[in-house]
Amino acid sequence: MFKPCDCEHCDFRDVVFSTLDDESIRELCQFKEEHSFRKGEIINHEGEKITDFKYLKHGLVKLFRRSPNGDEQIITITRPFEFVSNMSIFSGDRYQYSVAALEDSTVCSVKLEFIKNLFLKNGGFAIGLLTKISKINDKIINQTLDIRQKNLIGRVAFVLLYFTKEIFNSRVFDLPVSRKEIADYIGMSTANVIRTMSDFKKEGIIKVFGKTIEVADIEKLEIISKRG
Amino acid sequence: MFKPCDCEHCDFRDVVFSTLDDESIRELCQFKEEHSFRKGEIINHEGEKITDFKYLKHGLVKLFRRSPNGDEQIITITRPFEFVSNMSIFSGDRYQYSVAALEDSTVCSVKLEFIKNLFLKNGGFAIGLLTKISKINDKIINQTLDIRQKNLIGRVAFVLLYFTKEIFNSRVFDLPVSRKEIADYIGMSTANVIRTMSDFKKEGIIKVFGKTIEVADIEKLEIISKRG
DNA sequence: CGCGGCTTTGATGTTCATCAAGTAAAGTGG
DNA sequence: CCACTTTACTTGATGAACATCAAAGCCGCG
Numbered sequence: 113m114f115k116p117c118d119c120e121h122c123d124f125r126d127v128v129f130s131t132l133d134d135e136s137i138r139e140l141c142q143f144k145e146e147h148s149f150r151k152g153e154i155i156n157h158e159g160e161k162i163t164d165f166k167y168l169k170h171g172l173v174k175l176f177r178r179s180p181n182g183d184e185q186i187i188t189i190t191r192p193f194e195f196v197s198n199m200s201i202f203s204g205d206r207y208q209y210s211v212a213a214l215e216d217s218t219v220c221s222v223k224l225e226f227i228k229n230l231f232l233k234n235g236g237f238a239i240g241l242l243t244k245i246s247k248i249n250d251k252i253i254n255q256t257l258d259i260r261q262k263n264l265i266g267r268v269a270f271v272l273l274y275f276t277k278e279i280f281n282s283r284v285f286d287l288p289v290s291r292k293e294i295a296d297y298i299g300m301s302t303a304n305v306i307r308t309m310s311d312f313k314k315e316g317i318i319k320v321f322g323k324t325i326e327v328a329d330i331e332k333l334e335i336i337s338k339r340g
Numbered sequence: 341m342f343k344p345c346d347c348e349h350c351d352f353r354d355v356v357f358s359t360l361d362d363e364s365i366r367e368l369c370q371f372k373e374e375h376s377f378r379k380g381e382i383i384n385h386e387g388e389k390i391t392d393f394k395y396l397k398h399g400l401v402k403l404f405r406r407s408p409n410g411d412e413q414i415i416t417i418t419r420p421f422e423f424v425s426n427m428s429i430f431s432g433d434r435y436q437y438s439v440a441a442l443e444d445s446t447v448c449s450v451k452l453e454f455i456k457n458l459f460l461k462n463g464g465f466a467i468g469l470l471t472k473i474s475k476i477n478d479k480i481i482n483q484t485l486d487i488r489q490k491n492l493i494g495r496v497a498f499v500l501l502y503f504t505k506e507i508f509n510s511r512v513f514d515l516p517v518s519r520k521e522i523a524d525y526i527g528m529s530t531a532n533v534i535r536t537m538s539d540f541k542k543e544g545i546i547k548v549f550g551k552t553i554e555v556a557d558i559e560k561l562e563i564i565s566k567r568g
Numbered sequence: 569c570g571c572g573g574c575t576t577t578g579a580t581g582t583t584c585a586t587c588a589a590g591t592a593a594a595g596t597g598g
Numbered sequence: 599c600c601a602c603t604t605t606a607c608t609t610g611a612t613g614a615a616c617a618t619c620a621a622a623g624c625c626g627c628g
Contacts, residue, residue, distance in 0.1 A: 177482075179489045180566065187481065199481075202467075203474035208482070231470075232463030239430075239459050242470050246431035249477040253415065254405075254436070256484050260527050261407045264616070291575065299488050301617050306576060322625090338408065492584070519607065529585050534608060550593085 119144065124167060124220070127193050128244050131236035144222045149213040156211040162201050164221040168192045171217020172279065172288055176296070177209045186297040188252050189214065189289070191279060199249060214288040259298055266340010267298040268308040269333045272318065276327050283327040347372065352395060352448070355421050356472050359464035372450045377441040384439040390429050392449040396420045399445020400507065400516055404524070405437045414525040416480050417442065417517070419507060427477060442516040487526055494568010495526040496536040497561045500546065504555050511555040 119125065119141040120134065129137065146169070149155055156166070158177055168191070175187045187209060200208035201224060231238045259267055271294055276283055291309075295302040312318045317333055319326040327333060347353065347369040348362065357365065374397070377383055384394070386405055396419070403415045415437060428436035429452060459466045487495055499522055504511055519537075523530040540546045545561055547554040555561060 177485065179485065181489065183489070185485050185489060187485070199474060200478055201474075202471050203478045208478055228467055231466050235460030235463060235466060238463060238466035238470070239456055242459075242466070242473070243430050245470070246427060246429075246473065249481075250428055250431045250436055252481060253477075253484070256481070256488075257405065257407065257413050257415070260484075260488070261409065261411070261413060302574095303576085303618080304616060310576075518605095530606095531586080531608080532584060535610095538608075 122169070122220075124169060124193065128167070128241050129237070131234060131240055132230070136230065136234070140222060140226070143226050144220050147219050147221065149217045149219065151213055151215055154210060154212050155217070155219055156207050156209075158207050158210040160207050162205055162207055163224060165201060165224050165227045166219050166221040169218045169220050171213055171219075172215040173211050173217060174214055174289070174293070174297075175209050175211055184293075184296045185299075186293060188255060189274075189279065189297065194248065194251075199245060202245070262337070262340035264300055264304055264340075265308050265311070266337055267300060268294070268305060268312070269337035269340060271298060272312075272325070272327060273330075273333055273337055275325070276330065283330060285325060287323045287325055350397070350448075352397060352421065356395070356469050357465070359462060359468055360458070364458065364462070368450060368454070371454050372448050375447050375449065377445045377447065379441055379443050382438060382440050383445070383447055384435050384437070386435050386438040388435050390433055390435055391452060393429060393452050393455045394447050394449040397446045397448050399441055399447075400443040401439050401445060402442055402517070402521070402525075403437050403439055412521075412524045413527075414521060416483060417502075417507065417525065422476065422479075427473060430473070490565070490568035492528055492532055492568075493536050493539070494565055495528060496522070496533060496540070497565035497568060499526055500540075500553070500555060501558075501561055501565055503553075504558065511558060513553060515551050515553055 119129075119137050122129075125132075125137065129140070132140065149171070155173065170192060172189070172191055174189045176184050177187065179185050200206075227241075231241075259270060262270060275285055275287070279285075279288075289297070291306050292302045295305045298305070309318070309320065312333075313320050315332075317327075317329045317336075319328055347357075347365050350357075353360075353365065357368070360368065377399070383401060398420060400417070400419055402417045404412050405415065407413050428434075455469075459469075487498060490498060503513055503515070507513075507516075517525070519534050520530045523533045526533070537546070537548070540561075541548050543560075545555075545557045545564075547556055
């Protein structure tokens with residue numbers, strides 16, 4: 113699973129490693145591993161011991177946990193650069209949440225110890241990483257609160273807009289999740305998610321071809337999401 | 341609003357400043373200010389510019405935001421040492437959330453620049469603070485997900501248990517929030533929060549004397565909260 | 569080609585918000 | 599300190615929103 117050392121030109125360098133000089137980057141490169149995950153595979157498992165600092169280089173993942181009742185709750189769905197490892201890496205020694213690949217993904221991982229040593233040597237790096245993690249957390253909390261305050265159709269509209277604008281940046285896309293996963297994301301029943309999407313389809317707001325979705329009337333979707 | 345310099349023996353020192361030597365602590369002490377807030381006063385206001393790193397030394401606060409529709413959403417209610425400033429201080433230059441005192445509270449504040457300089461000088465401090473912030477965020481996210489997955493009576497039971505166990509550590513306490521605030525916290529209507537509490541009262545699970553609550557049957561409350 | 573999982577739709581009942589109207593409590597100004 | 603005003607609390611009745619259940623269609627995969 114190793115790859116030639118190309119960290120110096122990695123896109124991720126600008127995201128959290130911008131304060132590292134070339135020497136540190138080369139050192140990082142020796143310690144890092146790159147792993148590929150197929151769609152559906154688990155990247156981190158809730159409860160497992162944390163040994164590495166991981167970041168998504170390519171792909172799409174969902175962050176989720178199992179609720180006390182055993183059903184899945186999706187915390188967020190995210191692309192590279194928005195997602196730095198699993199937040200819980202600094203709060204305890206075990207993962208609080210699971211991460212799974214929704215599309216084929218590649219993940220870079222570095223021993224957590226190495227990152228902590230960088231902290232000691234390079235305060236600028238520490239500030240950068242703290243900023244990044246804070247932003248991600250704020251985004252998750254805001255998203256959760258936004259969803260909570262909407263009704264069913266508002267929530268479905270929100271998810272469709274999220275895929276359109278944040279994830280795919282396109283009005284046509286292949287849904288990377290099942291209907292049930294959407295339900296787990298927005299805290300609704302699967303049947304009602306499907307029903308609402310059928311309604312949107314009947315009203316001409318979206319077009320559905322199997323897993324492929326086309327957002328036909330994005331303005332109306334925005335209105336529904338806001339008013340929801 | 342200044343106080344004599346006693347930072348060396350402050351309880352908070354163990355929480356995030358444990359890695360600072362006495363000299364840094366004395367320096368911190370010169371820069372810090374201590375402010376008192378009466379019950380009901382706003383400590384931080386959503387949207388305001390962030391200049392200070394603040395931590396709650398004494399009291400009880402709520403962290404909240406105004407939803408797009410204008411109604412209040414309470415993110416969490418917390419005591420000192422669990423709450424380090426407002427999380428958003430590192431993610432942007434303006435507060436994402438407001439903080440208000442639920443009881444008379446005292447807050448210490450230090451210029452954010454001073455903290456950032458400490459980061460550069462002291463990596464251990466950086467790790468410590470990052471750990472603390474991560475834990476707080478994880479707690480908030482977990483709490484939010486826990487609440488989401490419960491029904492009305494489960495949520496009310498959860499809040500009562502939260503006050504009993506986490507906030508007051510006592511089965512008898514004065515509710516520091518209005519019924520409406522509980523509703524804003526758990527995402528329910530005020531009328532139904534009141535109704536549910538009346539039901540608990542009728543069933544002998546709690547006793548209510550004005551603002552004072554006594555949890556009479558904590559086991560039953562636990563069961564309701566879990567099953568909810 | 570048949571089995572199992574995901575999806576769809578309808579029917580039904582529960583849960584919960586909303587509205588309304590009344591009561592208690594807490595400020596407020598004279 | 600009392601009358602007045604306002605805000606918080608309470609309860610019931612009603613309807614809307616949503617979950618659940620059930621049955622059937624679809625699709626991929628062995």
